[in-house]
Amino acid sequence: MTFTVSTPNAGVVRLAIEGELDAVTVPDLRKEIDRLTSTSPKRVEIDLSSLRMVDSSGVGAIVSIYKRVRGQGGEVVVSGLRDQPLAIFRLLRLDRVMLGADLPAPAVNAQRNSE
Amino acid sequence: MMAEPALIKIQMVGRLQHRDLVLRSVAAACKLVNARPDNARPDNVWADFRTQVVTAVGEAFNNVVLHSYEGQDEGIVEIEIQTRPDHISIELRDWGASFDPESVPLPDFESLPESGFGIYIIKTLMEIQYKAGRPNVLTLSKSLNGSATQHDTVDGDL
Numbered sequence: 001m002t003f004t005v006s007t008p009n010a011g012v013v014r015l016a017i018e019g020e021l022d023a024v025t026v027p028d029l030r031k032e033i034d035r036l037t038s039t040s041p042k043r044v045e046i047d048l049s050s051l052r053m054v055d056s057s058g059v060g061a062i063v064s065i066y067k068r069v070r071g072q073g074g075e076v077v078v079s080g081l082r083d084q085p086l087a088i089f090r091l092l093r094l095d096r097v098m099l100g101a102d103l104p105a106p107a108v109n110a111q112r113n114s115e
Numbered sequence: 116m117m118a119e120p121a122l123i124k125i126q127m128v129g130r131l132q133h134r135d136l137v138l139r140s141v142a143a144a145c146k147l148v149n150a151r152p153d154n155a156r157p158d159n160v161w162a163d164f165r166t167q168v169v170t171a172v173g174e175a176f177n178n179v180v181l182h183s184y185e186g187q188d189e190g191i192v193e194i195e196i197q198t199r200p201d202h203i204s205i206e207l208r209d210w211g212a213s214f215d216p217e218s219v220p221l222p223d224f225e226s227l228p229e230s231g232f233g234i235y236i237i238k239t240l241m242e243i244q245y246k247a248g249r250p251n252v253l254t255l256s257k258s259l260n261g262s263a264t265q266h267d268t269v270d271g272d273l
Binding site for chain 1: 131132134135166169170173174177180181222224227228229230232233235236239
């Protein structure tokens with residue numbers, strides 16, 4: 001997992017996370033979350049288009065950013081989710097909360113209970 | 116080519132650093148599960164199967180290291196993978212603290228929890244059996260037929 005942080009505008013933080021965000025790698029991100037939220041940004045943009053795999057600890061870290069920034073009155077926008085991370089966000093019912101207009105159409109290969 | 120049934124055993128000290136090794140082994144074992152020798156099955160069915168199995172085993176391995184062996188650095192984990200042409204099962208054995216998967220509550224999604232997702236993810240993606248003892252044995256299994264469990268909806272509309 002690697003991440004990059006940039007500040008395209010004052011009060012706006014862009015966080016791009018790549019690779020695998022899991023129990024092994026999440027401690028590194030947690031430190032950045034502490035640093036990032038300490039500045040009380042107005043808007044945090046989380047780009048997950050290069051996130052390949054996520055586990056429950058990784059999801060927990062994203063939820064943590066969301067709750068902390070919102071708790072400070074800021075806005076969080078998650079974009080680019082696809083494949084396994086998108087499936088996990090859907091499974092944990094975070095898609096409607098965090099993705100909004102960025103939500104891709106449901107997968108066509110969905111496996112239904114009735115089949 | 117029809118894959119032969121296979122049995123793979125791995126034993127290691129349960130540390131998060133070994134997670135990648137475990138998941139790569141499980142992903143590789145999924146290649147031994149291939150019910151349709153004529154490639155009639157769309158690739159995405161098999162790819163989803165592998166992703167779901169790897170995701171569930173990752174959560175199970177996290178649980179062993181972070182909960183069963185909480186505060187310990189030398190706990191042994193044994194992993195036994197059995198494949199058939201249309202099925203995979205993975206046993207995780209540990210000698211740490213036991214738990215009851217049935218007593219783990221569903222996540223309270225409305226409150227946006229930051230933890231407590233692991234068992235829910237595992238149960239949604241695979242069939243689960245757990246036997247507490249020495250060792251604790253968690254068995255995860257899944258068929259490559261699109262209807263392995265009643266919860267099999269990771270890509271569905273939940």
